[in-house]
Amino acid sequence: MSIARFSPFELLLLKSRSQVDTATLLLLAWVLVHRQHVSEGQRRRRLAQVTAPFRHGHELAPVMSIAHSQDLQAIQLAAEVVRKECGTERSLSIIHQAITVATDDGELSLANHYILRFLADLLAVAPGTLNTLFKELTGTPLTTPEDPSRDAYWQTHDPDYHSRKAREAAAAEQRHREAHARAEQQQQHKEQRHQQKQQKQQEKQQEKQRRQEEARQSRERDQQRQQEQARQQEHARQRQREQAEQERQRSQRQGSSQHERRSHDSRQQRTAPPPPDRTARALSVLGLTPGATRVEVRHAYRRMAQLHHPDRFYSESEQQVALASARFQRIKNAYDYLMQTY
């Protein structure tokens, strides 16, 4: 058993001539405290008026101070006393007094909405009865309390709501415009860079085309030269043949051995010259054998580039990435070389 001191309200209750009256007084004071736009003196006078017939026999000031301190234990004690002692008749009269105290001008504060409903539940007053009583006393039906946890409540109750919204919207617009301008600037920068890059690429392509053109021309020149050579050789051969026939006419045996040697020489000249060393190495880098076509080279390059691209090794160690980029560079060099010369 606790030997704690008695709280102020317990002392008040024990000294009171009528415990129910003291408890009711505290509950009414609690309702009054939650009434808005009322001064302290008005509250006290109103409480004194409403509780004139009460037989508690003590001052009202301590009750008001307890109600102001929102002492939950005292309110609980008062509620228990009231619930224990009150019959139906007394319950209705308490609700009646509470409504009067809460709404002198017909306006019920949000907190009092919930307090009145709590008192009605405590005193076992049905919702229908409470509604009728409220309507009789104030002339307006008891509405459901408004909800300040919603946007709509502030739309109607905050006079600054729309101006504030407009200001916020203007600020958001401003921010949006700034962001837009910045994005546009960035876009311009990017376009400029892109154009520069494109120009460079075009130059490079032109360079490449020129080089290819040159290579083709030189090849054609080679071919022409070869053809001319071949023609000249043919001429020479014809001439030789004519000479040989003339000679054969002169001596049959000597001419046959010379013809054999000449045919051997011409066979060697007709086979293609072996590809230079660098081309063969580039082809082997791409995993191809000498004699691969241009299309094959391109396909091989794409496959190898996919396999060895450094971005594939991004999740692994830095060393792997470095190795992969070295490999990739080698493959790319080989491909570039082959594309230029092939």
Place this chain on the structure above:
Amino acid sequence: MRDLYQRLAVPPEANDQEIQHAVASCQHSALRQDAEAVFAVAARREVYDALHDTVSDIGRLRARLGLSHGAHWQGDVANDFSLPPDHAISRHDEMVDRVSHAVSLYNRWRRLRAPWLLIAVFAAGIGIGASLGLALCWGLLPM
């Protein structure tokens, strides 16, 4: 009336920054809009906090008085502010217990006071007699 603090999972005494963070990370767009409307302005938050305190007090009272399922306690309020039943004993019973404890202490004191009074009177008589005797001895010796 909904408990926005509970729905945003922040304590009611959280500062503005924490609440801004919780509101920004809220998934429910309608709830986020309402929370922004309430918490963006300090005055609105004050009003909301005052009502929130009162309603949570009522929720606590209802839990202690066994009124968590009353006819007037329905909807959002009942969902958000009802607490699990409290097993705290009735304040009235506790007061009656303490009063009866005080009364029994008082009674015991009243009961014990009579014998102690006798003993005290007896001791006082012995004391007076002894002092008188001593005084007489001191008075006789010089004579």
